[in-house]
Amino acid sequence: xxxxxxxxxxxxxxxxxxxxxxxxxxxxxxxxxxxxxxxxxxxxxxxxxxxxxxxxxxxxxxxxxxxxxxxxxxxxxxxxxxxxxxxxxxxxxxxxxxxxxxxxxxxxxxxxxxxxxxxxxxxxxxxxxxxxxxxxxxxxxxxxxxxxxxxxxxxxxxxxxxxxxxxxxxxxxxxxxxxxxxxxxxxxxxxxxxxxxxxxxxxxxxxxxxxxxxxxxxxxxxxxxxxxxxxxxxxxxxxxxxxxxxxxxxxxxxxxxxxxxxxxxxxxxxxxxxxxxxxxxxxxxxxxxxxxxxxxxxxxxxx
Amino acid sequence: xxxxxxxxxxxxxxxxxxxxxxxxxxxxxxxxxxxxxxxxxxxxxxxxxxxxxxxxxxxxxxxxxxxxxxxxxxxxxxxxxxxxxxxxxxxxxxxxxxxxxxxxxxxxxxxxxxxxxxxxxxxxxxxxxxxxxxxxxxxxxxxxxxxxxxxxxxxxxxxxxxxxxxxxxxxxxxxxx
Numbered sequence: 164x165x166x167x168x169x170x171x172x173x174x175x176x177x178x179x180x181x182x183x184x185x186x187x188x189x190x191x192x193x194x195x196x197x198x199x200x201x202x203x204x205x206x207x208x209x210x211x212x213x214x215x216x217x218x219x220x221x222x223x224x225x226x227x228x229x230x231x232x233x234x235x236x237x238x239x240x241x242x243x244x245x246x247x248x249x250x251x252x253x254x255x256x257x258x259x260x261x262x263x264x265x266x267x268x269x270x271x272x273x274x275x276x277x278x279x280x281x282x283x284x285x286x287x288x289x290x291x292x293x294x295x296x297x298x299x300x301x302x303x304x305x306x307x308x309x310x311x312x313x314x315x316x317x318x319x320x321x322x323x324x325x326x327x328x329x330x331x332x333x334x335x336x337x338x339x340x341x342x343x344x345x346x347x348x349x350x351x352x353x354x355x356x357x358x359x360x361x362x363x364x365x366x367x368x369x370x371x372x373x374x375x376x377x378x379x380x381x382x383x384x385x386x387x388x389x390x391x392x393x394x395x396x397x398x399x400x401x402x403x404x405x406x407x408x409x410x411x412x413x414x415x416x417x418x419x420x421x422x423x424x425x426x427x428x429x430x431x432x433x434x435x436x437x438x439x440x441x442x443x444x445x446x447x448x449x450x451x452x453x454x455x456x457x458x459x460x461x462x463x464x465x466x
Numbered sequence: 467x468x469x470x471x472x473x474x475x476x477x478x479x480x481x482x483x484x485x486x487x488x489x490x491x492x493x494x495x496x497x498x499x500x501x502x503x504x505x506x507x508x509x510x511x512x513x514x515x516x517x518x519x520x521x522x523x524x525x526x527x528x529x530x531x532x533x534x535x536x537x538x539x540x541x542x543x544x545x546x547x548x549x550x551x552x553x554x555x556x557x558x559x560x561x562x563x564x565x566x567x568x569x570x571x572x573x574x575x576x577x578x579x580x581x582x583x584x585x586x587x588x589x590x591x592x593x594x595x596x597x598x599x600x601x602x603x604x605x606x607x608x609x610x611x612x613x614x615x616x617x618x619x620x621x622x623x624x625x626x627x628x629x630x631x632x633x634x635x636x637x638x639x640x641x642x643x
Contacts, residue, residue: 175520176523177552180523180548180552184549187530187544187548191540191542194540204540205535210536213489213490214536303494305496305500305502307602307603307608308539308602308603346538374603374611375608
């Protein structure tokens with residue numbers, strides 16, 4: 164007993180050292196689970212308001228940029244709106260269009276769209292997703308695991324795992340929420356992946372970030388028999404229900420066969436400029452819960 | 467031996483100064499996309515020579531966790547700070563000048579000379595930065611790029627730490643550093 168005590172006393176610094184390193188390691192490994200219980204990151208109200216305040220100056224400097232971006236988006240939305248109203252006026256039956264719309268609806272996994280109600284499908288799809296606008300309070304691009312902090316939180320209906328987009332494309336996924344702020348895992352995070360489609364060939368792949376260049380990501384799992392070329396547009400697939408389908412991600416920059424593997428190594432220029440992120444939309448998928456519970460039921464039923 | 471009251475106020479001031487600079491000024495300062503600036507480590511490096519390893523470990527852990535909250539890296543800075551606080555005492559003993567340290571002196575450039583300080587601070591900063599970046603990426607898959615980040619950041623942090631101490635020292639007559 165005395166020996167044990169004298170041992171503990173003699174090596175108390177080393178024991179404390181090991182204990183603190185163990186605790187830090189525990190925090191690092193359990194980062195995801197831990198966040199939910201106790202807000203110890205920049206979505207913490209106090210931390211986020213400090214960042215918000217310290218960003219005021221740079222925000223004013225970027226005001227013009229943000230304005231231009233919003234004006235451009237407004238123009239795009241206006242033209243899209245015009246196009247839509249003209250489509251709904253032509254009630255001519257067009258089998259080819261009907262089919263493609265049905266296909267589109269299937270690929271976008273909107274559960275409610277029937278081929279017959281073609282002119283309504285767009286408005287139904289539109290209602291499936293609600294968009295919560297938010298201002299970027301903090302954003303990093305040069306780390307290996309980047310995060311974005313925004314000024315909307317639980318009080319505004321934001322929940323973990325919702326998708327986040329900007330007018331230019333995919334931004335990331337909500338990781339943690341506090342009352343008035345949220346922490347977003349940026350697309351520029353080495354653990355992030357987004358289900359993506361090559362728009363021209365409808366090939367499914369996965370977007371991952373390698374950790375070095377904030378303007379580029381790589382597209383994985385494109386089989387080598389697929390025709391993919393520089394300039395191809397990459398969009399979200401919408402399969403996960405986190406992002407709406409056809410949200411831009413980027414364009415193909417370079418295609419390399421990956422050794423003797425079955426897949427290409429594809430470099431993608433990201434459509435979003437993460438250096439200039441100012442305003443974003445959090446995507447609320449009203450049917451996600453329904454879809455997930457259905458999936459769960461099916462899986463349970465199969466067992 | 468704990469921290470005596472003579473050191474308490476200057477150390478508290480040190481903490482506030484370096485922490486505020488870290489969070490409000492240099493948090494988003496990144497040179498050439500690779501050189502990050504972690505000046506807050508200066509607070510830990512400048513703790514009095516005679517404090518016990520236990521005290522140093524606790525200071526390292528708490529400071530690291532506070533920084534982690536602002537960097538969304540919960541645990542990483544804490545782990546790195548605890549590590550350098552554990553080896554700090556050994557390193558200070560190893561660097562003991564002929565005739566030993568004066569009682570109650572600080573491991574600062576002003577008290578020990580700038581060459582001594584750089585010899586003392588550079589390896590500790592380098593180890594701290596290497597730990598930060600390799601733990602963040604979680605492996606050696608981008609070894610040379612991660613090593614470049616660590617090395618460039620160490621240089622940047624060290625220069626900023628020297629500059630900040632010089633500014634504070636020349637603008638105040640108090641015996642802060």
